[in-house]
Amino acid sequence: MDLKLRQCFIAVDDHDKALAFYCDVLELEIRNDVGFEGMRWVTVGSPLQPDVEIVLEPPAANPDASPADKQAMAELLAKGTLRGVNFTTADLDTLYxxxxxxxxxxxxxxTDxxxxxxxxxFRDPAGNMLRFMERSGD
Structure with a gap:
């Protein structure tokens, strides 16, 4: 089966703060920036992986989500209980x-x-947990 990861999604409450972190600190590139129905989605990715993207989206981005669901997502994000993504690097100490x-x-x-x-x-500006790893021998 020809199956590959294309996109993953991370909820952010402030796209400008998120972009400062993901682009300026992690050196990911902006691939797309789309507004729709009063919401914004920004796609970023590593120049080393042109076919994999992270979509920075508003909490409860579904326009059909109920106000209660949107509030619950915003509260979970504010608590830092939503998970983000894992990255690999060849130089963990420099990245850290x-x-x-x-x-x-x-x-x-x-930590080994x-x-x-x-x-x-680390937590990103929205509170999502991001893990960075270096494989032994890399």
């Missing part, structure tokens, strides 16, 4: 220093894990 210097909330400092990776974790 860069992201920490940006002021992002550190969840976990670089028993399953063969060294990883760390």
């Amino acid at each position: 220093a860069r992201v920490q210097e940006s002021g992002a909330e550190v969840i976990q400092e670089p 894990q028993p399953y063969g990776v060294r990883d760390c974790a």
Whole structure:
């Protein structure tokens, strides 16, 4: 079967803050910026993976979501309980220093894990947890 990941979605409450983090700090590139029905979706991705994108979308982006559902999503986002994505890098220490210097909330400092990776974790400006890992031997 020819199956590949194309896009994943991360809820953000402020696209400008999110873009400053994802583009200026993580050095992802903007691929698309679309407004529709009063909402905004911005697609970013790594120049090293032109066929994989992260869509930064509003919480409860479904225009048919009830006001209660939209409120619940906004509250979960504000608490930092929504998960983000995992990234790999060949130089975890340099990436950690860069992201920490940006002021992002550190969840976990670089740690050697028993399953063969060294990883760390931060929250993006919206509170989503992002993990960064370097495989042993990379």
